Amino acid sequence: DAKTTQPPSMDCAEGRAANLPCNHSTISGNEYVYWYRQIHSQGPQYIIHGLKNNETNEMASLIITEDRKSSTLILPHATLRDTAVYYCIVRAWGTSGSRLTFGEGTQLTVNP
Amino acid sequence: NAGVTQTPKFQVLKTGQSMTLQCAQDMNHNSMYWYRQDPGMGLRLIYYSASEGTTDKGEVPNGYNVSRLNKREFSLRLESAAPSQTSVYFCASSEADRANYGYTFGSGTRLTVV
Secondary structure (H helix, E strand, C coil): CCCCECCCEEEEECCCCEEEEEECCCCCCCEEEEEEEECCCCCCEEEEEECCCCEECCCCEEEECCCCCEEEEEECCCCHHHCEEEEEEEEECCCCCCCCCCCCCEEEEEEC | CCCEEEECCEEEECCCCCEEEEEEECCCCCEEEEEEECCCCCEEEEEEECCCCCCEECCCCCCEEEEECCCCEEEEEECCCCHHHCEEEEEEEECCCCCCCCEEECCCEEEEEC
16 A cells, blocks of 8 residues: 655644645555544544545545645634544555555644 | 444553453444554554454564454454553454445553553
């Protein structure tokens, strides 16, 4: 699975959009981009995933560049409860032997 | 609530003691996983079970054994605990071991080996 690069930390004001970048320049055509978050040592929580089209759900939006080498997770109106470590993970589709591999993620701090 | 249940939530062991961490899911998922997380680090895969009756090693399997007891339950055993195994252990499940299925995680077991 392709390696990802994320900034170690980011800050965001409450009520503003939080834009978390992820670089995955070696991504292959059959690899999904996944985002999880982990709030204060709880179990990681699934946020969203996508292959090449932009995706939106009740939690967030995922924007994937046309060349698929980077993506951005957008939390449209960040709240204090969104303070967490956010993990960007790429994972191959169509193979039975592909597990989630976590890096160190981005610590997002939402400030009042 | 449906999900992944881990027991115990906290445990302190002496070096050389053994114990089993329990994990059960009620979502009828086929695949289950054990991860460990050391302070300030991401999760690392210990063992996984792609389907009932199968288990495979992950990134850091040494010092651990697993049992997929049935479709619901996947246990992790430490035969002779060492201080290096002090960590938070997370169990997860997935509908299938394929990339288009996400994982659901339990709340973790915090293990300290002294």
